[in-house]
Amino acid sequence: MNKKAGAKECIKEIMVFVKPYKVKLFAAIAMVLLSTAIYSINPSIEGAITTQLAKDAGEIMAQTEGAHVHFDIVFRIIAILAICYTVRAAAILLTAFFLTDAIQNTMHDLRAALQKKIQRLPVRYFDSRPVGDVLSCVTNDVDTLSNALQQTLTRVISGVLTFLLALTMMFRINGWMALVSLCIIPLTVLITKLFVGRSQRLFRLQQKTLGELNGTITELYSGFQEVLLYNKQKDAVKKFGDVNDRMADSAFKAQFVSSLISPCISLVTYLTIGTVAVMGCFFVISGAIQVGQLQAFIRYIWQINDPLSQVSQLSAQIQSAFAAMGRIVTLLQEEEEESEGTVSLKDRKIEGRVSFEHVQFGYDDELLMKDVNVEVKSGQMVAIVGPTGAGKTTLMNLLMRFYDVKGGAIKIDGIDIRDMNRQELHSLFSLVLQDTWLFSGTIYDNIRYGRLTARKDEVIGAAKMANVHHYIRTLSHGYDSMINEAANNISQGEKQLLTIARAILKDPQILILDEATSSVDTRLEKMLQDAMQKVMKGRTSFVIAHRLSTIRDADLILVVENGDIVEQGTHEELLAKRGVYEKLYHSQFARNVIEE
Amino acid sequence: MRLILQHLKRYKLLVALNIVSVFGFALVELGIPTIVSEMIDEGVMKGDSAYLIQMGLRIALISVVGVMGTILLGYCCARISTSVTRDIRQKVFEKVQSFSHSEMNQFGVASLITRTNNDAFQIMMFLNVILRTALMTPVMIVVSFTLTIRASLDLSLVILSTVPLIILGVVIVGKVSAPISERQQSSLDNINRMFRENLTGVRVIRSFNNTEYESERFDEENVNFMKQSKGLFKLMSSTEPVFFWVMNVSALIIYFIASRMIDTGDLQIGKLVAFMEYLFHAMFSVLLFCTVFMMYPRASVSAKRIMEVLNTEPSIPGTDSFEDKEKQTIKEAGKDKAKDSETHAEKASGEEKVKSLVFDHVTFTYPDGEEAVLKDVCFEAKAGETVAFIGSTGSGKSTLIQLIPRFYDVTEGHVFIDGVDVRQMQVEKLRDKIGYVPQKANLFSGTIAENIRFGKEDASMEEVVHAAKVAQAYDFIMEKPKQFEEPVAEGAGNLSGGQKQRLSIARALVRKPSIYIYDDSFSALDFKTDARLRACLKKEVTDEIVLIVAQRVSTIMDADKIVVLDEGRVAAVGTHRQLLSSCQIYHEIAASQLSEEELQYE
Numbered sequence A: 001m002n003k004k005a006g007a008k009e010c011i012k013e014i015m016v017f018v019k020p021y022k023v024k025l026f027a028a029i030a031m032v033l034l035s036t037a038i039y040s041i042n043p044s045i046e047g048a049i050t051t052q053l054a055k056d057a058g059e060i061m062a063q064t065e066g067a068h069v070h071f072d073i074v075f076r077i078i079a080i081l082a083i084c085y086t087v088r089a090a091a092i093l094l095t096a097f098f099l100t101d102a103i104q105n106t107m108h109d110l111r112a113a114l115q116k117k118i119q120r121l122p123v124r125y126f127d128s129r130p131v132g133d134v135l136s137c138v139t140n141d142v143d144t145l146s147n148a149l150q151q152t153l154t155r156v157i158s159g160v161l162t163f164l165l166a167l168t169m170m171f172r173i174n175g176w177m178a179l180v181s182l183c184i185i186p187l188t189v190l191i192t193k194l195f196v197g198r199s200q201r202l203f204r205l206q207q208k209t210l211g212e213l214n215g216t217i218t219e220l221y222s223g224f225q226e227v228l229l230y231n232k233q234k235d236a237v238k239k240f241g242d243v244n245d246r247m248a249d250s251a252f253k254a255q256f257v258s259s260l261i262s263p264c265i266s267l268v269t270y271l272t273i274g275t276v277a278v279m280g281c282f283f284v285i286s287g288a289i290q291v292g293q294l295q296a297f298i299r300y301i302w303q304i305n306d307p308l309s310q311v312s313q314l315s316a317q318i319q320s321a322f323a324a325m326g327r328i329v330t331l332l333q334e335e336e337e338e339s340e341g342t343v344s345l346k347d348r349k350i351e352g353r354v355s356f357e358h359v360q361f362g363y364d365d366e367l368l369m370k371d372v373n374v375e376v377k378s379g380q381m382v383a384i385v386g387p388t389g390a391g392k393t394t395l396m397n398l399l400m401r402f403y404d405v406k407g408g409a410i411k412i413d414g415i416d417i418r419d420m421n422r423q424e425l426h427s428l429f430s431l432v433l434q435d436t437w438l439f440s441g442t443i444y445d446n447i448r449y450g451r452l453t454a455r456k457d458e459v460i461g462a463a464k465m466a467n468v469h470h471y472i473r474t475l476s477h478g479y480d481s482m483i484n485e486a487a488n489n490i491s492q493g494e495k496q497l498l499t500i501a502r503a504i505l506k507d508p509q510i511l512i513l514d515e516a517t518s519s520v521d522t523r524l525e526k527m528l529q530d531a532m533q534k535v536m537k538g539r540t541s542f543v544i545a546h547r548l549s550t551i552r553d554a555d556l557i558l559v560v561e562n563g564d565i566v567e568q569g570t571h572e573e574l575l576a577k578r579g580v581y582e583k584l585y586h587s588q589f590a591r592n593v594i595e596e
Numbered sequence B: 001m002r003l004i005l006q007h008l009k010r011y012k013l014l015v016a017l018n019i020v021s022v023f024g025f026a027l028v029e030l031g032i033p034t035i036v037s038e039m040i041d042e043g044v045m046k047g048d049s050a051y052l053i054q055m056g057l058r059i060a061l062i063s064v065v066g067v068m069g070t071i072l073l074g075y076c077c078a079r080i081s082t083s084v085t086r087d088i089r090q091k092v093f094e095k096v097q098s099f100s101h102s103e104m105n106q107f108g109v110a111s112l113i114t115r116t117n118n119d120a121f122q123i124m125m126f127l128n129v130i131l132r133t134a135l136m137t138p139v140m141i142v143v144s145f146t147l148t149i150r151a152s153l154d155l156s157l158v159i160l161s162t163v164p165l166i167i168l169g170v171v172i173v174g175k176v177s178a179p180i181s182e183r184q185q186s187s188l189d190n191i192n193r194m195f196r197e198n199l200t201g202v203r204v205i206r207s208f209n210n211t212e213y214e215s216e217r218f219d220e221e222n223v224n225f226m227k228q229s230k231g232l233f234k235l236m237s238s239t240e241p242v243f244f245w246v247m248n249v250s251a252l253i254i255y256f257i258a259s260r261m262i263d264t265g266d267l268q269i270g271k272l273v274a275f276m277e278y279l280f281h282a283m284f285s286v287l288l289f290c291t292v293f294m295m296y297p298r299a300s301v302s303a304k305r306i307m308e309v310l311n312t313e314p315s316i317p318g319t320d321s322f323e324d325k326e327k328q329t330i331k332e333a334g335k336d337k338a339k340d341s342e343t344h345a346e347k348a349s350g351e352e353k354v355k356s357l358v359f360d361h362v363t364f365t366y367p368d369g370e371e372a373v374l375k376d377v378c379f380e381a382k383a384g385e386t387v388a389f390i391g392s393t394g395s396g397k398s399t400l401i402q403l404i405p406r407f408y409d410v411t412e413g414h415v416f417i418d419g420v421d422v423r424q425m426q427v428e429k430l431r432d433k434i435g436y437v438p439q440k441a442n443l444f445s446g447t448i449a450e451n452i453r454f455g456k457e458d459a460s461m462e463e464v465v466h467a468a469k470v471a472q473a474y475d476f477i478m479e480k481p482k483q484f485e486e487p488v489a490e491g492a493g494n495l496s497g498g499q500k501q502r503l504s505i506a507r508a509l510v511r512k513p514s515i516y517i518y519d520d521s522f523s524a525l526d527f528k529t530d531a532r533l534r535a536c537l538k539k540e541v542t543d544e545i546v547l548i549v550a551q552r553v554s555t556i557m558d559a560d561k562i563v564v565l566d567e568g569r570v571a572a573v574g575t576h577r578q579l580l581s582s583c584q585i586y587h588e589i590a591a592s593q594l595s596e597e598e599l600q601y602e
Helices: A007-061 A071-120 A123-127 A131-173 A175-182 A184-222 A224-229 A233-286 A291-333 A392-399 A422-427 A443-448 A456-465 A469-474 A492-506 A522-536 A548-552 A571-577 A580-586 A590-595 B002-046 B049-097 B101-107 B109-151 B153-200 B202-207 B211-263 B269-310 B317-322 B325-335 B337-349 B397-402 B427-432 B448-453 B461-470 B474-479 B497-509 B527-540 B576-582 B584-593 B596-601
Strands: A354-361 A369-376 A381-385 A407-412 A429-432 A510-514 A540-544 A556-561 A564-569 B356-364 B374-382 B386-391 B412-417 B434-437 B515-519 B545-549 B561-566 B569-574
Touching: A007 A071, A007 A131, A007 A291, A007 B211, A007 B269, A071 A131, A071 A291, A071 B153, A071 B202, A071 B211, A123 B202, A131 A175, A131 A291, A131 B153, A175 A184, A175 A233, A175 A291, A184 A224, A184 A233, A184 A291, A184 B049, A184 B109, A224 A233, A224 B049, A233 A291, A233 B002, A233 B049, A291 B002, A291 B269, A354 A392, A369 A556, A369 A564, A381 A392, A392 A510, A392 A540, A392 A556, A422 A429, A422 B202, A429 A492, A429 B202, A443 A456, A443 A492, A456 A469, A456 A492, A510 A522, A556 A571, A556 A580, A564 A571, A564 A580, A571 A580, B002 B049, B002 B109, B002 B269, B049 B109, B049 B269, B101 B109, B109 B153, B109 B269, B153 B202, B153 B211, B153 B269, B202 B211, B211 B269, B356 B397, B356 B545, B374 B397, B374 B545, B374 B561, B374 B569, B386 B397, B386 B584, B397 B515, B397 B545, B427 B434, B434 B497, B448 B461, B448 B497, B461 B474, B461 B497, B461 B527, B497 B527, B561 B576, B561 B584, B569 B576, B569 B584, B576 B584
Parallel strands: A381 A540, A381 A556, A429 A510, A510 A540, B386 B545, B386 B561, B434 B515, B515 B545
Antiparallel strands: A354 A369, A354 A407, A556 A564, B356 B374, B356 B412, B561 B569
16 A cells, blocks of 8 residues: 555545435434533533522521522422433433444445455455455454544544533633633643653554564464474473563553553643632632532533543544544555456357467566467367466466456457456356365355356256265265365365366366366376366366376477466477476486486 | 453552552542532631632642552553563463464464464453453442441432442343344454455456355345444443433432432531532442443453463373473373383483384374274384375375374374384474474574574584575575575565475474474475485485375385375385385376376386
């Protein structure tokens, strides 16, 4: 995420998601205003009771004739208060309901939009950054945003409003006392500034240490087999203990420093209350204010103290929410791949002729393929061979248009694949990757994934063809057995068989097998190859494999080295050439190498 | 909860200080209203200005004392919570280090990572709430009630009647929210899982044009999560206004009663003002107590998950000997008094080369498995021999060799090294003899040289270079800008699969072990490198025992002995040539991989 969206842009983008729920949101805000207003008036009304009672009590004490508490007045005030309290509670409840609905609906839409976005971003995007980064954006960042909105929005609004209203009320009661109370503000700002800078530095340090801790744990746990084998448990514990200590230390510092803010602000408040109380008492004696007003005034100071002491906490939350929002918006604004094509394949019968014409390609500026020309006839089996890391998967990336060629063209049945609709292009292929991908769900669902409209017997048929039917039947729940998240409840070989069944079910024109059979044991592979033979019949297929036995039967062999196709031809032709392929072929036997 | 208490023990003093400092907070929060009420009753009514100023100073004094208390509270709280979390993390980590394969598989690495880190973090958050808020509540309640009773007994009864109401409310909210919170959490896990699947399966999903299906699948969970979140948030945010309302109503009742008492002259007005303040603070602290209930479900789930780890006993006890070394040796010494001479012999042989490895009627069933993976397996490997294992998936090849370094222990039969059952040997010593190269190579962050030295800490640079050369890693290492000092990134993302495997082989080589075990360790190498590597290894490893598990016939056809496994049983043992003619299974495997000429050539 190179460029980050600015705050304005963020809000604009997020507002699009909020819009459908704006009625509820505004209703919630209106309710916040109402409840806050009542909250600010309450102390004055409560004070009125005290004043009335004090006056009456004074009269009683003075033994005035017929002196008694004016119950009619007191009761009237109590009734007003009761209404106020009830309205306020109702307003807060309504706020909570409206706001939760609005925010959670917005978050739902946002998540859905992100999920769709992921489907539309070019594959290049995911290859160029760690999965964890993108994942953290769509999960943690959305969470952060949701929590921040849920918790801070009302608090900020009501905090600001409370502050203003309380201040107004204070000035109405007594200007001098209000002025003294105003001292709280600059002092609070000063204290917050003093500590926030420091605590933010410490929190950053804590975050960094946390990352380190996480890294250490991940590494030592995933490498536990090595740790065991090399008897490194003690070293591991020491290494971890070291990071762990630093973690505890930095967490302590961050927590402690940030915990200082609140008591310091409280001290200011306490002292102000003390001063105001003394002043207030003198004013009461001089008759400038009434007892109830003094009581109300002190309440107002508490009311001001509340939002002030939360400023630092809220600002941290808002900051992290904006950071999260920035990442989300940046992701949402990433360029999508276009999928519309100019040529429709709907009415055509695709035979599966594939041709590379003067193809140039490289992942970055450097060209790996400079001028590749390959002609594959319909129904041919093409084997792609080459040493590890030679770029055999590049061909697949190009065929499926996960990446676009930088020059020349790839054509299927004479149509440039860039002119095709992406979905239609993909529908021509079945893909079996080395890195088997299954989702957590039943085995049945995973096979059916190949063609969602498939009937049950077709799914079972595909499983049978991939020689995995028998295995599935031995599982306790058969086809309804669940594959768990890490898919570690079934072996790699069986997983590959399932992906093959899935590919078979799709019944494509062109098959791409990416070293698909390397983990299937040899006996099973033989059976599988028989099945594959059947599947490949009448289909163009590209097989990326190490196994030379598979490619001996190939109609065409492409030899890949350093991302380029260096040789092509049949097995015999290539052997006769005495080039790269010949060496590769003979190196199957160690003694040949030694002889050389 | 027990988990937390257990770990709090170490910090008794701090906890005591923490409790004392809570009183400091209560002192100001409740002291100020008390003084203000005195000021009103005494000072105002009598117009005594000297008294008022004196009281003002008193407020300043207790403010300072109280704030000191709060600061102290912050200190204790931060210190205790971070220390306890550290201790818990350390304990979990140490426990995990004592785990063997079966425990690791039982939990899963990813889950153990979350347990060590995130779950411990949850406990810290909870502990913070407990130490700060939860402790404050009882203190505030007790102090303010004493004060209210002092102010007026009758009025305090009104308050007393609302307390059970509020406690009841808190309990109900806690009870109701716990399952919702759990459901929300698991729904969130599902959402995260689907996002991860979408990201890792980008190519597959697109090739199948299933983006619509994915969106539908996702939306189902997304809606579910939204519903759970709505429920939870609504419930949580309803508690506050409802409780406040109850508080407010009781305040009204107090005003009502108070006005009568004032009428009869039983109550002073200042007392009433103070009373309302106490009420306000006491209720507020009850409200704060709610946060404990909000956090409890999450924390208790985390604590449960941590306890699960801590309560798991490692199946192979020798592995945790670094932790309870003494205990272990005492136990063993007691048990094996008679074998004293044998342990001596074993100590001596630790330095020496292993001469033989024997599987004697070994049967093995995984801890949670029903059927035996290995059945009655027998074979012998002598020093200088290469023994290879081949067979179909599920034939038990990898399982078999995992029994040697005691990742698992045999169910029946014995594995002997030089005539000693491996279960009688000290695990560390046993593993020191073994150079095991797993299928999937794991490297650690650090330089390439450090990674090779992982096999032998005090290896000289020459030894490291030599091992790298034999493992065919030298060339690619030298191509790196910093060569042997090239850092290996976390997860070794900057190395290819083949390069990782070669480094992991070098790491085993530098150890100069007596037994080499290669568990399909050449699979990520291309044929050329594979062949060259094996040629070099042959020269290097002469009088050690070498065990190879492989898929490719070409990798193992030179072995002295090939063991063909079929569904956990030994189907045949022999050389490549012997097996080609005598073993049907082996012939099938070979035929699928080798050309006609090659088969005939043999």
